[in-house]
Amino acid sequence: MSENKIDSIIEKYRGKPGALIHALTEIQHANHWLPREVLHKVADALEVPFSQAMQIASFYKTFSLTPKGRHEVHVCTGMTCHLRGAAKLMEKVQELTGLQPGETDAAAKFTLEAGSCLGSCSIGPELIVDGKHYGRMSPEKAEDVLNRYE
Amino acid sequence: MTRLQSAAELEDYRAKLLSVRDPAKPCIAVCAGAACDGLDSAAVASAFAAEIKKQAVEAKLDFRVTGCHGYCNKGPNVIAGPGDICYFEVKPEDVPDVIACTLKGEVLDRLVYRDPVSGEKAVHMNDVPFYKHQMRILIGDIPRIDPKRIDDYLAVGGYASLTKALLKMSPEQVLAEVKKANLRGRGGGGFPAGLKWETTRNAPEKTKYVIVNGHEGESAAFMDRAMLTGNPHKVLEGLIIGGYAIGAQQGYIYTRHDSPQMAEHIQAALVQAKDLGLLGKNILGSGFDFEVELHFDVGIFVSGESSALMRSIEGHTPEPRPKYIRTSVSGIWDKPSNLNNVETWANVPEIIGRGADWFTSIGSEKSKGTKLVSLSGNVVNSGVVEVPMGTPLRTIVFDIGGGVPDGKAPKAVHLGGAMGGSLPISMIDAPLDFDEMSKLGAPIGAGGLLVMDEDTDMVEIARYLLDFLVEESCGKCVPCREGMWQMLKILTNITQGKGRKFDLDRLADLAEVTSLGSLCALGKTSSDPLKSMLRYFKDEYEARITAGSQAQ
Numbered sequence: 001m002s003e004n005k006i007d008s009i010i011e012k013y014r015g016k017p018g019a020l021i022h023a024l025t026e027i028q029h030a031n032h033w034l035p036r037e038v039l040h041k042v043a044d045a046l047e048v049p050f051s052q053a054m055q056i057a058s059f060y061k062t063f064s065l066t067p068k069g070r071h072e073v074h075v076c077t078g079m080t081c082h083l084r085g086a087a088k089l090m091e092k093v094q095e096l097t098g099l100q101p102g103e104t105d106a107a108a109k110f111t112l113e114a115g116s117c118l119g120s121c122s123i124g125p126e127l128i129v130d131g132k133h134y135g136r137m138s139p140e141k142a143e144d145v146l147n148r149y150e
Numbered sequence: 151m152t153r154l155q156s157a158a159e160l161e162d163y164r165a166k167l168l169s170v171r172d173p174a175k176p177c178i179a180v181c182a183g184a185a186c187d188g189l190d191s192a193a194v195a196s197a198f199a200a201e202i203k204k205q206a207v208e209a210k211l212d213f214r215v216t217g218c219h220g221y222c223n224k225g226p227n228v229i230a231g232p233g234d235i236c237y238f239e240v241k242p243e244d245v246p247d248v249i250a251c252t253l254k255g256e257v258l259d260r261l262v263y264r265d266p267v268s269g270e271k272a273v274h275m276n277d278v279p280f281y282k283h284q285m286r287i288l289i290g291d292i293p294r295i296d297p298k299r300i301d302d303y304l305a306v307g308g309y310a311s312l313t314k315a316l317l318k319m320s321p322e323q324v325l326a327e328v329k330k331a332n333l334r335g336r337g338g339g340g341f342p343a344g345l346k347w348e349t350t351r352n353a354p355e356k357t358k359y360v361i362v363n364g365h366e367g368e369s370a371a372f373m374d375r376a377m378l379t380g381n382p383h384k385v386l387e388g389l390i391i392g393g394y395a396i397g398a399q400q401g402y403i404y405t406r407h408d409s410p411q412m413a414e415h416i417q418a419a420l421v422q423a424k425d426l427g428l429l430g431k432n433i434l435g436s437g438f439d440f441e442v443e444l445h446f447d448v449g450i451f452v453s454g455e456s457s458a459l460m461r462s463i464e465g466h467t468p469e470p471r472p473k474y475i476r477t478s479v480s481g482i483w484d485k486p487s488n489l490n491n492v493e494t495w496a497n498v499p500e501i502i503g504r505g506a507d508w509f510t511s512i513g514s515e516k517s518k519g520t521k522l523v524s525l526s527g528n529v530v531n532s533g534v535v536e537v538p539m540g541t542p543l544r545t546i547v548f549d550i551g552g553g554v555p556d557g558k559a560p561k562a563v564h565l566g567g568a569m570g571g572s573l574p575i576s577m578i579d580a581p582l583d584f585d586e587m588s589k590l591g592a593p594i595g596a597g598g599l600l601v602m603d604e605d606t607d608m609v610e611i612a613r614y615l616l617d618f619l620v621e622e623s624c625g626k627c628v629p630c631r632e633g634m635w636q637m638l639k640i641l642t643n644i645t646q647g648k649g650r651k652f653d654l655d656r657l658a659d660l661a662e663v664t665s666l667g668s669l670c671a672l673g674k675t676s677s678d679p680l681k682s683m684l685r686y687f688k689d690e691y692e693a694r695i696t697a698g699s700q701a702q
Contacts, residue, residue, distance in 0.1 A: 018465045025407060025448055059467045059624075062407065062449035079370040079567065079600060080526040082614055116451070118408060119372030121526035122185040122222030122533055131410070133188030 005030060006038055014045045020056055024063060032072075033064040069104045069111040071149045073097065074128040078117025081124035085138075089125050090114065092139035096146055109149070153427030156435040157313040163426075164304050171305055176211050176252045177231040179293045180240075182411070183218025183376055185533070186225035194226045197242035201249055210253060214296040217380015217415075220289065221280045222533035224263075229293045234275035237261040266530070266552070280531045283549045285512070285538050287520050288496045292380035297415040300422040303383040309428055311499035315391045316436040324395035324502065325351065331506035332518050333498070337363055337491030338566070338595045338671070340517070340584035346488055349478040351396045353486035358398040361463075361482075361489040362389055364405035364412075365447050365454035368567035369618065371598035373522035374492040376534045378405065379412040381496075382419035386442065388498030390429065393440045396488055400441055404459055407446035416444055451568075451622035455670045456489045457481070458624065469626045470670035491596065493522050514540025514583045521582055527564070527600035530555045540581045547578060547601055558603040562687075566595025568615045568622075569675040571682030572608065591682040608687040609694050612680045613641040619676050630673030633664030637677065649695035654684065 009026045013019040023042055028034060034057050043053040057063045075090045090101075093112065099105060101114040120126055123135030127142055134145050154160045180186075180195045195215045202213055212231075219227040224238035230252045237248060240261060251258040263272040265279070272278045295302040303309070315324050329344030350358055362385060366374040378385055389401045403416055420442055423429045431439045445463050447453045458468035460482045481487025497519055501509045510518050517539035523546060526532040530552030537546060543563055547553065554560045564572045571592030573580065580590055587594050602611070616638045625631045637660045640653050661677030668674050684691065 020465045021446075021448060021462065025446060028448075029407075055467055056465075060448040060450055077618075079564075079598075079614075080532075083527050083600065083602060083606065116367070116449075117369040117371075118184065119366070119375045119524075120184040120188045120222075121370050121372055121524065123188045123225075124526070126188065135185070135188040 006041075010042055010045045013042075015047060017046050017048045020046055020048055020053060021060075024053070024057060028063050032068045033066060036065075067104065067108065069108045071109065071130050072111050072113065073146070074113045074115030074118075075101075076116075076118060076120075076124060076126040076128065077114045078121065078124070080121035081117075081126055084125050086125040088139055089127065089137055089142060092142050093127070093146070096143060110146075153425070153430075154434060155427065157317050160309065160313055160434060167301055167305050174232055176255070178211065178213050178248065178252060179216045179219075179229045179231070180214075181217070181219040181225060181227035181229075181293070182215050183222065183225070183227075183380065183534075184372060184409075185222035186218070186227055187411070189225045191226035193242050194228070194240050194245065197245040198249070201245050205249065207249070207253065211249065214302070216295060217292045217297050218289075218376035218534055219293050220284075220286075220376075220534045220536075221278070221531065223531060224280075224533075228261075229275065234293075235273055236263060236275050236278055236281075238263060279552065280533070280535075280550055283545055284536050285520050286536045287500060287512075288384070288493065288522060289377060289380065289534060289536050291384070292376070295381055297380055297382055298418045300383060300419065300426060303381065307503075308383055308499075309387055311503035312387050312390055312428065313434060315394055315502050316434055316438055319502075321351070321395045321397060324391060327506050328395065328498065328501055331501045331509040332516075333494065333501060333509070334517060334584060335490060336493035336497075336521070336596070338593070340588075340594070343490055343494055346478050346490070347392065347396050349476065350398070350486040350488040353479045355485050357400075357485045358396055359482050359485060359487040360389055360393045360396055360398045360401045361459070361487060362401070362403040362405075362492055362495050363454060363456070363459060363489050364403060364492045365459065366406065366492070366596065367447075367451040367454045367622075368596045368598050370524060370526050370600055371567060371596045372524045373534045373597055375406070375409060375412060377496055377522065378403075378492050379409070379415050382416050383423065384499060385492055385495045386419055386423060386429075388495035389442065390433070390440055391498050391502055392488065392490070392495065394438050398488070399439055400443070402443050402445055402463055402482075404445045404447065404463060407448055413444070413446070420444065450624070451619075452624045452670070452672050455672060458670065459489065460487055467624070469624050470672075472669055493597070512538050514538075514581060514586075516585055517583045521594065521597055523582070523597045523599050525551050525599050525601075528554050528558065528560075528603035528606070529601040537582065540583050542579050542581055543573075543599075544578045546582065546599060551601065554601060554603045556603075558605065560601060561604050561606050562602045562608070563592075564600040564602060564611070564679075565592045565598065566678075567598045568618050569671065569678050570595045570598070571678055572602070572611070572686065573682070574686045577686075591678070591685055593678075607645075608683050608690050609641065609645050612683050613638065613645050615679045616641060616676065619672065623672060623676075627668045627670075627673055629664045629667030630676065633660050633667070634673070634676050636660050637664070637680070641680075644691065644694050644698065647694075647698040649698040651695070653695055654688075654691060658684070 013023040043050040099112040104111040127134045228237040333343045334340040453468035458470045462468040523535045
């Protein structure tokens, strides 16, 4: 993503310390992670100490301080999915990607996350790739789904 | 759109809308709720749009994409009108047939509900077992509304309660009505909303805030999302009425960032309400000014706690604070801030519109109105359910839910998510009532209801829930951060066959200290599931520990 886009997000919130979370969320959504220099830029523009920007960025799970893969893979570990076999699904996805939750592979293809409940419980267990839901997943079907991503 | 200046202008606007809408006109509503979306209802919706265009029947057939219809595991759901004919598991290739039948006023037999045992058909919504035992006051309109069109909400009578409150009632009268209705908070505590409103109203500061808590971090709870995504204007109408009664000038809607569809619908609702003059300065000529801002949670469970949520709106990390002074007196930027859950706010237009006496005629003795329930787990029919308070759990699990799938026996029901409790199936006749369920040790919480079958390992469930909470603790209170961690260690050992003789006593000790030494409900009630399990399933725990120590 271009620096211009990040700059334009930052410009929107210049001088508004209360909008720190809004600004970081928008950058996270657009850029998928928050580089340190960007946090500095945000802190300067919004007139908050860098430590505060860092505190927010490191506290909330949504923010990532490291680059993510091209595809974000979530295995829902919410309660219904858990009752319906999410642990086995997770095991299989870990085996297929070679990743533990929170990790990104060396080729930056996948980032694996143990996702919290997204409310599609009726079709659990669920695999979510880049926001697209794949319901009623079995370990076997998971392989087909992941193979679709380059 | 021009701003409406008075109640009369709003009614004129509504009359014009209704004059061009024919209730007898065939219509099709495709569900785009969270589960249907996951089952690719978007493909079904675009197939409808394309086919309607191809056949050039736009004038003869209304088509809309709506929020959650409720019967999630049968998705993609389609409802055809008039007559609310329910079609389930609709695929894009079924679309031409559905359109043909709907235009002819016929029923497409192959897509209607069939009883899995008797094979008996159910065509209309009121005949389908999943819907027929419900009372859908809050969510009933969702299939009739395109959430991105305020006109659809106005066509079903929306914002009439707002007009009544602003122009025919004083703020005191609105407050009195909500108090009389005994509306209790749907977010978990069941605290009377009217009393909370009154505290904020009476607080000496001039600037006041009202907040919709749409965080819904509770695992396996999805009814607030369905409500807010499917009919955002109803929640907004409640919030504006609340702002008027309390004397607030500013409202906040706080919700999840990870549901783009919900964010889009709320944003559209705010813009359209403002364009029509239902938000902003001098609403409908009443002299009441009110603005609403949307805020997002960015991914931690504890930010659904009221004081943490308010810190988050201020732009800080969501750490709860002691509540010697309640947030209703000193909340966002130390101003009085009244926070209620999505479902609580959605009840307000109904109470003002139909009156407190009507509201109190529904429900049990001390819990009035209806309750939204997210029914899931090991259950045949899962989805969003609305039943009168006091409905026996049996009705929800068996009559609506259809029992446990795959011929297995039910073992337990779990209510209230990670800080709730589990009841053995023998207690299935207990009523869904705030006080009754609390007494049994399984408080309703926000309304997530999970059914667990005979294969469920209750020790593992307690371990799983603590594992979730350990990650979600903000870490401010040491007993919460460390106590849960220790409990988790002991439970993990028990599940691995490494349980020791006095483990249950140690767990009880830790549970007590963690509860006493934590500021917010996360720590205070983190051991509630465990307590309920030790109350009803102690044998299972003891057997695991004994088996473990023998193996060693």
